[in-house]
Amino acid sequence: MTKVWVSGLNIASKFPSIKGNVKGFSLITVEGCLGQMSGSNKNLVYSTQNDNVFHAFGKFKYEGCLYETKNPNEDPIIKIASGFYHNIILTQSGRLFGFADSGFYQATKQGVFSKPFEIDFFKEKPSQVIDISCSEMQSLFLCENGDLYGVGKNTYLQLDVNKYTTKDNKSKPHVTCYESPVLMSKNVKMMQMGYVSRHTIYQTTDNELWCCGSNTVGQLGLNSKSADKHTTKITLLTDKEKEKIRKIIVGFQMSLLLIGECGLYTCGDAIGNGLDTETLKFVPIPFFQDIPIQDVLCGSYNTLVLSTQNELYGFGHHEFGMELPRKPAKIELPDYDNEILALSMGVDNLLIFAMSNSSLINDFLNFYEAHEFTDYKIKNFKVHKSFLEFRLNSPIGKIDEILKEYTKEELDLFLKWVYSGKITAQGKLISQIYQKFEIDIPMREKSLQNDLLKLYKDDNSKDFTLLVKEEEEEESFDEIPIHKFVFLARSGLFREMFKNINQNEIDQIKDYSGKSIESLEILIRFFYADTFELTADDDPELIVEELDDAVEYYQLNEISTFKKVLNSIKTEK
Incomplete structure (x- = not known):
């Protein structure tokens, strides 16, 4: 089960357990572990990450897996984007699925689709899609090579088939809708349109910002409320500020930029920009000047901000039913118990x-952020030398040389990918750095789990030995070769044990759990892959019995994940 806090209008149409509109926040629960969630005018959609199941509530209802099987490793969903009446699903390999009203993202006029269908347009393109965004009646697709x-x-996109953003592009006023995607710009590294916005902002690799659309402040920097529609370069920021942009956030009549660690810049209508006074240029919101920000998201006139300390802030407009202040303030959620939060809107x-x-991703991200057992430093970031060499297939000297040229924010973003394998909305930057290493396989195939499974099968690279007692009365041990950094990342017990030994002088450690070597080998595979694998000779009931207390004994973090996998092996034989 996953906790979800909801607020606003039309909630009852999306969640039957909620009656009417919600001015504060109401807590509900949904089945499964949420991976992605998105809202729209008529729909609320989300995916569960353990089985690739897509759920839709509201006007369009659906629940089902994208694939024939519910294998969580089968090209997982990494993002869902919603417009007024349509939804797009992006998978890790770049596959795209559409759901509901098809008219604004597929070259078809077949109307409403009752279940997700695959969008084939990008299959023949040279570069896979790494990010998507939807708004009222438009959709954007950003490819790995920078094509947008x-x-x-066309009123809101200003598409011109034959021109890019090297200069202002006048729109074609007679064109009302493109039925299939059109190339808007090359060399784009990030972009955003909002759920109800009628303007789009994107940034190219030379750090220039571009805006197009029809909105009160959609054409930023023009100081005009006219309906002129063309692509415009935004000249409201310094070069240094543009270099540090981490995220673009677009609302209805306001826009935000996340710049550096704490800088949240706003531009637009007073009722939603967080300043309570209109501004037609980007200015920082003073409230956040000392708050390191993790994520920001806009609705129409409402904004949520999540700090790196997992604290929630909000500001906006009361017309839309939510009790957010006009100026930023901290939000307290009912029945909040220190869960890691994610935003949707x-x-x-x-x-x-x-x-x-997944527990695997969480454990390795925590391994990175705890800065324990590190043996190398790149700039000010403490890292684990053998782990970086393994993931990037390069000696630490080369890794150091490549990564030192990046800013603190860029380096932190890339290192989080190295330790987790998660491709985020900043996938373009991650991909550009990744390509500088001599790695043969595409980035989309280099998940943390895939890499660790290969490592698990490579006995030659194992640098440590787990000693398992054969009989209680004998001082003889079986040896299980392992990788030290895997055990340090996954088990609190081993972290405590390693703290009490001289790591430079010892290459083995004894396991005193009293478990059989068969059970331990199955547990070790879980450490590498979050899954169990039994042979024909294994007794499922005995394995479950022996590993029933493994969560407590080995101090594993994700109890629910381990218990779910453990219980599933009862039917393996």
Whole structure:
């Protein structure tokens, strides 16, 4: 079960357990571990990460797996984007699925789709899609090579088939809708349109910002409320500020930029920009000047901000049913118990959910952020030398040389990918750095789990030995070769044991659990892959019995994940 906090209008149409509109925050629970969630005017959609199941509530209802099997390793969903009536699903390999009204993202006029269908347009393109964004009647697709495609109402996209953003591009006024995606710009590294916005902002690799659309402040920097529609370069920021942009956030009549660690810049209408006074240029919001920010998301006139300390802030407009202050303030959630939070948003509702990554990803991210047992430093970042060499297939000297040229924010973002394998909305930057290493396989195939499974099968690279007692009365031990950094990342027990030994002088450690070597070998595979694998000779009932207390004994973090996998092996034989 996953906790979800909801607020706003039309919530009852999306969650039957909620009656009417919600001015504060109400807590509900949904089945499974949420991986991605998105809201829209008529729909709320989300995916569960353990089985690739896609759920839709509201006007369009659906629940089902994208694939024939519910294998969580089968090209997992990494992002869902929602518009007024349509939803797009992006998988790790770049596959795209559409759901509900098809008119604004597929070259078809078949109307409403009752279940997700695969979008084939990008299959023949040279570069896979790494990010998506939807708004009222438009959709954007950002490819790994920097190509930005748009589809939808030309009023808001200003598409021109033959021109890019090297200069202002006048729109074609007679064109009302493109039925298939059109190339908008090359060399784009990040982009955003909002759920109900009628303007788009994107940044190219030379750090220039571009804006197009029809909105009161959609054409930023023009100081005009006219309906002129063309692509415009935003000249409201210094070069240094543009270099540090981490995220673009677009609302209805306001826009935000996340710049550096704490800088949240706003531009737009007073009722939603967090300043309570209109501004037609980007200015920092003073409230956040000392608050390191993890994520920001906009609805129509409402904004949620999540700090790196997992604290929640908000500001916005009361017309849309949510009790957010006009100026930023901290938000207290009912029945909040220190869960890791993630943000989602609809046109007129706020959605916050407890984020549950796989235990493997969580453990390795915590391993990175704890800065324990590190043996190398790149700039000011403490890292684990053998782990970086393994993931990037390069000697530490080369890794150091490549990574030192990046800013603190860029380096932190890339290192989080190295330790987790999660491709985020900043996938373009991660991909650019990744390509500088001599790695033969595409980035989309280099998940943490895939790499660790290969490592698990490579006995030659194992640098440590787990000694398992054969008989209680004998001082003889079986040897199980392992990788030290895997055990340090996954088990609190081994972290405590390693703290009490001289790591430079010892290459083995004894296991005193009293478990059989068969059970331990199955547990060790879980450390590498979050899954168990039994042979024909293994007794499932005995394995379950022996490993029943493994969570407590080995001090594993993700109790629910381990118990679910453990219980599933009862039917293996």
